[in-house]
Amino acid sequence: MSTLATKSQPIYAELEWDRTGTHHILFVSAEDAALAQRLLSNPPGGTLTLVHLRPADDSRSVWSQNLPDTALYLEAHTLAEALEVLRDAFYVAQMGTRIYLAGSEDAIWQVSQLAETFGVSRDEIRHAQLGTKARPVFCVHCRTITRGVHTNIVSCSGCGRSLFVRDHFSRRLGAYMGFQIDAEVPGEVPAAEVAYP
């Protein structure tokens, strides 16, 4: 593996409020009590909207419990639903808005791409990886993205090729690169190992 590829793996800084912003939209898709406590006990000035992707059950969430009274809380049960809610939130959002995305890489980079279609720049958006380390994998051969990949080798959901999952991450695609592993000797595929729990 080249060092260049390794370098493109995103590095997530500790999630903090950007207090130069005047409106804040937080998307979360995983539980993290310490982070919820730290962020919500000291909310930023201006409006706060929380878009929460969570399973449709009655379990209590660290995110809804600690929410300031003034915050707008919007719940979604699937990523598709969350993306719809966020699309509306971005549509009405004003300059001065900061966007915070905390969850699986698959979810946060899909939201990030949506935000970019609204002209959001990198200094207006922050990412944090929470929960599953599963990777979205882009097949460089058929250009299909296979989602929720936990193993270092995966069969492409588009073309069925055995892909080796690289550490090379594309922000534009919101996915890691996957290359056919048995290109030289067809059929010779090593056993897959769980690498991204």
Next chain:
Amino acid sequence: MSSASLNVEIRRIRDLAPGIREFSLSRTDGDDFPIYSGGSHIVLSLPLSDRPHRNPYSLLGDPTDRKTWRVAVRKQEDSRGGSRWLHEQAREGMRIDISAPVNLFSLNRLGRRHILVAGGIGITPILSQARELARLGADFEVHYAYRAPEYGVFVDELEALAPGRIHHYVQSRREQIEFSSLLAGRPLGTHFYICGPGGMVAASMNAGKALGWPESHLHSEQFLAPTGGEPFDVQLTLSGKAFTVPSDLSLLEAIEQQGVDAPYLCRGGACGQCELEVVDASGELIHHDLYLSAEERASGKKIMPCVSRLKGGCLTLNL
């Protein structure tokens, strides 16, 4: 020289307003000009007496017009000669050298809406940006402030580009841009561009920051004319030259006059391209640029020779 130069003929001179002239330029070799992007400027080399005199001016015509380039020049009363030469000596048919276009004020094409603001002659880069946005079919508006009705140059061209989306603020009628209301409540993905006098640019940036606008969406261009000052001595360590910068030349011009190649782009203290390393300074560095940070200034290790100088003593540069 930093960028390839082109020889052009002054084809047409138009007086647009008191103290504002427009120059139309065509290549003397008959070739087409390259296409430039909205907000670009070129550097004109003006044949003033025996010394090099290079002034930056924004290109204001249609970026896709490959036969004619246009610039507009305001006569600076305290000018050391460049704008005065263009107003008093330049004639149609004269030939001068110009640099290739450089853009330090480019549009963000991912923006969903664009607010363009011009103060006075700052309309020149704004006009070429407006043309580019109109061609792209982008959503934009122009806010144009000037001294008195007769100073509103290019208003017809602007109006034709964006009918109903040009807002005028005439100082003699006590009209003024309120930046906090202009920038408030704008949709996500809006970009703001301003070219105008320093005070106006600063007021708009402060208003934007107070409303939470991130830096990436606040764009400004402000060229400083090099100011003269006391003469001072210079030593260049690499080329071994020693000379005196006279009061009416900038440090950069004096270096060029010695035949030493020094980098530059904007010649107006904005781009950072001309930065030189100060080896020693036995006097006070007078920084006029918009580029160096407070810490960099305090370190005394850097100078932007296009606009900054030394007060008294000798300046040693690693060049």
